[in-house]
Amino acid sequence: MRILVLSNLYPPDYIGGYELCCRQVVDGLLGRDHDVRVLTTTPRVPCPAEEHIDRSFKLTNCYDAYCILRSQRMTRRMWEASGNLVDAHNVQILLTALEEFRPDVVYLWNIAGIGGLGLLGCLHQLRFPWVWYLGDCVPRMLCSPGKRLLPVIAEEFSRQIRGYYMPVSQRVVQEIEAAGVRLKGVIDTMPNWILGEQPAPRRHYYSKGRPLRIVSAGQMGRHKGIDLLVEAARLLKDRGYDNFSIDLYGKVTDPTVFPLPAEHGVADRVFFRGACSQQELVGRYADHEFDVFAFPTWEREPFGCAPLEAAAYGCVMVMTQSCGIGEWFVHGVHCLKAERSAEAFAAAFQGILDGRTDLEPLGRRASAAIWRDFHLDALLPRIEQALESAADQPRTGASTPEDTYRLALLAERLTTVLVQGENAATTAA
């Protein structure tokens, strides 16, 4: 198959799991002899040229907190409009890629920040088949420039857009639909995955009396529950436990969390280890440096690749009870789930430290299930099947590329005048 992949970012330019997963799938599809081209944005960091990657899209300033914080309201509104609604430049880049590469199907990833609705509208006009990997609530985000849902956009999205969606959890679908954006077509839930060779079974798990080694990885911010982990450490310490440590790997995206260990008197138990490559982290899991992966993330977490990678090596997941990855694992069978509070996480750790919770059966079962069902090699055939199924859709009634581009230009101009008009009205009020 000839597959055109669209993603706002692509490694080595990346922010999180969405883009990393995109590269992994692309590499997997290339390895299975598909002809794959990636269309992504001009990189924010130097990136080597690669034959199958075209970095011609323009990324709107949606991830640049430095500039966003210092910008005028009107500037931000315009960025939000071009990032979420339509960017005619990017529509033209897409049209050129469709004409030159002639894909059988378009594989959408995160299309926020590149005029995602315009790109989707372009494919809709051309009746071009697509599969959309939903690692987050991107349709809702696109219909919500300025984080405020525009009901008329949501309604038109719901009415017109039909395709093949692959969300990573039901939670993602529920969150999109709860906002008023309905997904029409096929909804085929598929989890995130791991890579690598299955190691020999882990032989040593935590036993009472030894120090409990807790790890967490990802963005170091309150939305990931880093503050709750620090508080949980304080609760444990207050209750007389000091034979534990919490290692935190990742960029500190929220500066208010960095002083928390010292403020709570647990600077000797909780350690910010800084950013760490995925490869290095997996190496640490494989060396069994940790007993537990703590994931007190926000409840809207779409999935969460980090705990999956850790659990593959027997590092037991302790997670927020209703986050996305939780849909795929059973409490007390593969993992421990807890209410999203410092008290609940402290209680879970306490159960382990006291020997009431045996990590070994949890770790063994989760590891076996992950290597069997959550390895990319096991999931790629399903992805291929989805892409083939979408590619088979008829394309009757397609518009011409000229009309499609003209519509994108019209939409862009109208968006500009409407945003400016709204801003003028708000300013006058």
Add this chain to the structure above:
Amino acid sequence: MSSTIIAYLGLLDGDEACGDARGEEHLTRLAESVAAAYSEECRIELISCGKSPRIELLRPGVWRRVLPLAGNPRTPWDACSWELPAALIDADIVHLHDAYSRTSELALLIAKQQRKVVCLTDYGVAANWLTIELELAKLADVVVCHSMEVARKLAGWKNVEFLPADIELAWFGIPAEWPSPHFVSSTRPQGVAVPHVYYPSLGRELQAIYAQALAGPQEVAA
């Protein structure tokens, strides 16, 4: 067989600017004759956006629909409504009778996304910058013109229909440069005789054009 639903947009914003109903009167008579040609097996809605939202029956098969305004438009031609997509969803045909109002521009975008048949009346005189720059008339499935001169200019375009009639944009008024809320002074003349237009014939011809345009997408769908 279900009746055909047709949305008429354009020319009505000028009425707002002037305080008379010249645009509405023309569109009403045109719609009435189209409805008669359909043996009233159609519903035609004259749609605009205004401060007093309403829907009312004007003639058999002809309705006037005013959608609630969004925001505070600077000129009558800047008016638009969040309800426009919903107002067009049931239409089989969207006929734009001018190409310079925000409502018409939005309706063009929405109708194309909703896969409607779009008909545009082209008067061959200066429209707004956007319409000229983007050649928006090329997005229409059918372009209707009433003057031979315009028809000649559009020779070579797809689906141009020449329906001779004494209908000129200057009669309805050409908006002055934005943000003026007025017409160009020499247009929309007052105190002169109303041009004679034989609506029954126009109605029959438009009905045939609509039927042909609708047959295109249906053939594709079949």
